[in-house]
Amino acid sequence: LQLVESGGGLVQPGGSLRLSCAVPGPTLHYYSIGWFRQAPGKEREGVSCITISGRRTNYADAVKGRFAISRDNAKNTVYLQLNSLKPDDTAVYYCAAYYGEGCTWSIADYDYWGQGTQVTVSS
Numbered sequence: 001l002q003l004v005e006s007g008g009g010l011v012q013p014g015g016s017l018r019l020s021c022a023v024p025g026p027t028l029h030y031y032s033i034g035w036f037r038q039a040p041g042k043e044r045e046g047v048s049c050i051t052i053s054g055r056r057t058n059y060a061d062a063v064k065g066r067f068a069i070s071r072d073n074a075k076n077t078v079y080l081q082l083n084s085l086k087p088d089d090t091a092v093y094y095c096a097a098y099y100g101e102g103c104t105w106s107i108a109d110y111d112y113w114g115q116g117t118q119v120t121v122s123s
Contacts, residue, residue: 001027001112003095008117011085019080019117021095026076032098033078034110035069037091037119046105047093048080058103062088085121092116 007019021033034049048069050057057069068081078095096110104110 001031001097003097003112003114005093005095005114005117008093008119010120010122012123013086013121015085015121017082017085017119019082019093019095019119021078021080021114023076023097028071028076028078028097029073030099031111032100032102032104033069033071034096034098034104035078035080036094036096036107037089038094038116039091042091044094044107046107049098049103049105050078051103052101056103058105060105082119085119087121090119090121092118 004022011017032051035047036044037047038044047063048059050069050071054071066084071078094116095114097112098110
């Protein structure tokens with residue numbers, strides 16, 4: 001399963017970005033999706049996740065109220081809307097696929113990973 005992230009870039013504090021995680025072919029509906037991020041010198045951390053049905057989502061405390069995850073299974077794409085961005089949000093953002101209906105922060109639970117997209121928040 002190939003995951004392709006896009007939408008990263010350079011944005012000023014307080015700005016917004018929308019990240020996309022695309023899956024070629026009609027297979028996304030078998031997978032729950034997580035978004036993770038890794039800043040320089042830090043461990044990879046969970047940001048948000050969404051189950052196959054989309055009925056359950058979860059957010060890290062650091063992004064609650066600012067980020068929103070959604071999915072469009074017909075378009076084989078999961079989105080992460082990033083609002084009110086802060087310099088601490090600067091990181092490489094990865095999407096990952098977990099086979100089945102679940103929302104987990106455990107990196108080991110995810111079967112497939114994308115290559116990452118860089119988000120830089122700076123004035």
